[in-house]
Amino acid sequence: AVQVFSAAGFRKGSLRDVAALTGLSQAGLLHHFPTKVSLLMAVLEWRDQDTLSRMGVPLPVGTDVLRSLVREVEHNSRTPALVELHVIMSAEATSPDHPAHAYFVRRYTAVRELLADCFEYAADRGEVRPGLDAAAAASLVTALMDGLQIQWLLDREGVDMANALRSYLQTLLAVDL
Numbered sequence: 001a002v003q004v005f006s007a008a009g010f011r012k013g014s015l016r017d018v019a020a021l022t023g024l025s026q027a028g029l030l031h032h033f034p035t036k037v038s039l040l041m042a043v044l045e046w047r048d049q050d051t052l053s054r055m056g057v058p059l060p061v062g063t064d065v066l067r068s069l070v071r072e073v074e075h076n077s078r079t080p081a082l083v084e085l086h087v088i089m090s091a092e093a094t095s096p097d098h099p100a101h102a103y104f105v106r107r108y109t110a111v112r113e114l115l116a117d118c119f120e121y122a123a124d125r126g127e128v129r130p131g132l133d134a135a136a137a138a139s140l141v142t143a144l145m146d147g148l149q150i151q152w153l154l155d156r157e158g159v160d161m162a163n164a165l166r167s168y169l170q171t172l173l174a175v176d177l
Helices: 002-012 015-022 026-032 036-055 063-076 080-092 101-124 134-154 161-172
Strands: none
Touching: 002 015, 002 036, 002 080, 015 026, 015 036, 036 063, 036 080, 036 101, 063 101, 063 134, 063 161, 080 134, 101 134, 134 161
């Protein structure tokens, strides 16, 4: 499903293609995922859980969140299908009638809240530059990551997502990342 949705998007990706890649019949696939939407949601939730598992339990706080974020971007550079999946699905889901629209609204809200909390926690410890607006920084970091993913997909040799993210984050911090 990751391969199909990352290559063709949700609307053009077919259950038949997913079934063929998995070696299942379409009926066999539908036994596990009764609809294409349920399969998409399972893929998106799997991707999020996979990311969270690499970050650790409990989730890190403060600048440790930022360090984990850079490591996750490094991981993403080794898993292009997941980057393609995120870019295509998040773009498609901007349409209010897309089945993943509400998921992405919730996801982006949660990511911005996590990052804002991270910056506020770090600010309380004197680890960010004075006057940093935590909510604005969270939105900018989220936008930077998405933009870097698109640039990287277009030029994998010329764009180093993790280094660019690390460099930007360092401009916000009063401590070394």
